[in-house]
Amino acid sequence: MPELPEVETIKNYLKRFVVGRRILNFENLNKKQIKVSENDVVGKKILDIERMGKILIIKLSGNKNLTAHLKMSGQFLYFPRNLEKGDLKYARAIFKLNKGYLVFNDVRKFGWLRVGNEEIQKLGIEPFSKKFNIKNLEKIFKQTKRPIKLVLMDQRKIAGIGNIYANEALFLAKINPQKPANKLTKIEIKRLKNSIIKILKRALKYEGTSSRFYLKPDQTKGRYQEKFLVYQKTSKDCSRCGKKIKKIILGGRSTFYCSFCQK
Numbered sequence: 448m449p450e451l452p453e454v455e456t457i458k459n460y461l462k463r464f465v466v467g468r469r470i471l472n473f474e475n476l477n478k479k480q481i482k483v484s485e486n487d488v489v490g491k492k493i494l495d496i497e498r499m500g501k502i503l504i505i506k507l508s509g510n511k512n513l514t515a516h517l518k519m520s521g522q523f524l525y526f527p528r529n530l531e532k533g534d535l536k537y538a539r540a541i542f543k544l545n546k547g548y549l550v551f552n553d554v555r556k557f558g559w560l561r562v563g564n565e566e567i568q569k570l571g572i573e574p575f576s577k578k579f580n581i582k583n584l585e586k587i588f589k590q591t592k593r594p595i596k597l598v599l600m601d602q603r604k605i606a607g608i609g610n611i612y613a614n615e616a617l618f619l620a621k622i623n624p625q626k627p628a629n630k631l632t633k634i635e636i637k638r639l640k641n642s643i644i645k646i647l648k649r650a651l652k653y654e655g656t657s658s659r660f661y662l663k664p665d666q667t668k669g670r671y672q673e674k675f676l677v678y679q680k681t682s683k684d685c686s687r688c689g690k691k692i693k694k695i696i697l698g699g700r701s702t703f704y705c706s707f708c709q710k
């Protein structure tokens with residue numbers, strides 16, 4: 448699932464490709480996923496693209512916002528040319544712009560696109576905001592004995608971190624993913640905070656992880672999958688101590704860690 452670095456990368460590309468364009472036509476190809484009608488968007492200008500957590504916000508003229516969640520396999524692709532049949536195999540919504548097309552693709556059909564900000568209000572702290580500080584993290588972690596990894600992935604607490612970057616940040620911070628959140632020391636919280644920022648920035652630099660469905664709007668892949676520290680590295684040597692990386696299932700999700708250097 449696209450996480451903060453992937454959605455931020457999509458945002459950056461869409462800012463370049465579609466901001467300032469006008470929507471000439473709109474096709475909704477799956478009304479279950481796409482809660483947007485022609486009336487909501489046709490004739491509107493795309494003023495800006497923003498991101499909160501894993502949610503993409505498309506700001507339109509007339510004070511209308513669209514929000515989108517890509518879930519498992521959603522993609523926003525931009526085509527500067529005319530569309531061909533092969534482009535639209537998994538298309539769920541098509542925006543015809545005054546230059547090019549913006550297509551919402553989704554193989555698995557869990558993603559959504561809708562009008563309004565409702566879903567954004569449920570989100571927790573944004574990692575690249577001032578609120579992402581030791582004091583607030585201490586407050587969040589103290590409230591629960593759930594494993595720290597599951598707390599990091601809880602979008603109502605911290606927005607934007609999913610399975611890949613939770614694994615990576617905990618490795619960098621040398622914290623066991625199963626450790627109860629309320630047992631973290633202040634030093635560990637500080638290390639975790641810095642590790643989260645470091646990993647997210649690094650993933651952004653490589654424009655996200657294309658291990659499965661994720662593509663950038665220009666249809667090229669991100670490269671962070673070439674830089675994984677622990678994710679999907681079962682039985683490989685830990686880059687820090689040389690012991691084998693372990694895989695367990697935590698909260699139903701694959702969890703990768705080094706049991707020697709993550710305490």
Ligand SMILES: [Zn+2]
Nearest residue numbers: 685688705708
């Ligand atoms: Zn190790």
